[in-house]
Amino acid sequence: MKTSLLLTIFTFIIIGYAQSQEKQGKAYAPLPEFQESRAVDTAFVRIAFAFNPLDINKPDTYIDLQYLDIGTNLSRHYSYWVSNNNLLVHEWNKKYPNAQSSPIRLGPLGRIPDYWSEYQYSEYFKDYKENLLTEYARMPHGVPSYQSSEKIPVQDWNIGSDTLSVIGYLCQQATCFFRGRYYTAWFAKDIPISNGPWKFGGLPGLILKIYDNNQFYTWECIKIEPFKFPLKRYDFSHYKPVERLKLLKLQRMLNEDFYKVMGVRRLNGGKLPGPVSYEPLELE
Secondary structure, three states: OHHHHHHHHHHHHHHHHHHHHHHOOOOOOOOOOOOOEEEEEEEEEEEEEEEOOOOOOOHHHOOEEEEEEEEOOEEEEEEHHHHHHHHHHHHHHHHOOOOOOOOOOOOOOOOOOOOOOHHHHEEEEEEOOOOEEEEEEOOOOOOOOEEEEEEOOOOOOEEEEEEEEEOOEEEEEEEEEEOOEEEEEEEEOOOOOOEOOOOOEOOOOEEEEEEEOOOOOEEEEEEEEOOOEEEEEEOOOOOEEOOHHHHHHHHHHHHHOHHHHOOOOOEOOEOOOOOOOOOOOOOO
């Protein structure tokens, strides 16, 4: 009952906002808000991952370019393209404070321009001292943003004997079943960091490539940069705390029929796309 009420309230909020934006002639493409960030740790390595690439050698075929910044106490996994776009839009707004409208995009955001996905717009922090993983879920404009915390997930890995080279590192295969899906990971023992993209980790080496058995989602490392730099976090204090499964339901609702949920009646004078098939990584 509480979940149904939450979804009902959630729907009315975003429909009301979307309709008011339509009257003002504003765009509907999702733009994460920009906030000033602050250093919360010192990172010692940055790993760049191609997210769902069609061709690993062509960045314009990626859905996203994502970074994993790893520090002593924290790690941060996030979209570089979204973060860079936010910075560019923020700088544009400061330069033109009296403009009647502001740009939505001033940089690359992947090969599907109007696609919103939690795997692109959320940021994931692992706090090793507190054994806590927190997802800061940026939603499309008009939708409240949320944060959801849990103990750092533990995948039950089976380490195999197969090997694969990823950006010159010899990687070993490992498989697991995690929250409803089977995964294959390739980790580098020569990089003794027990971490990986998204919520993955727990292997005796850094995960450089991982995908589910249907290959709906793939992360593949394209670069490793060992250098000392501030590990930053935005001010997420206004993000509403929510339980993980409730957040998954909200995200699914937006992914399956974004324009309907947002109350959009037309798109560029044409017909709106209908509901789409959506495959979340977490099924439970």
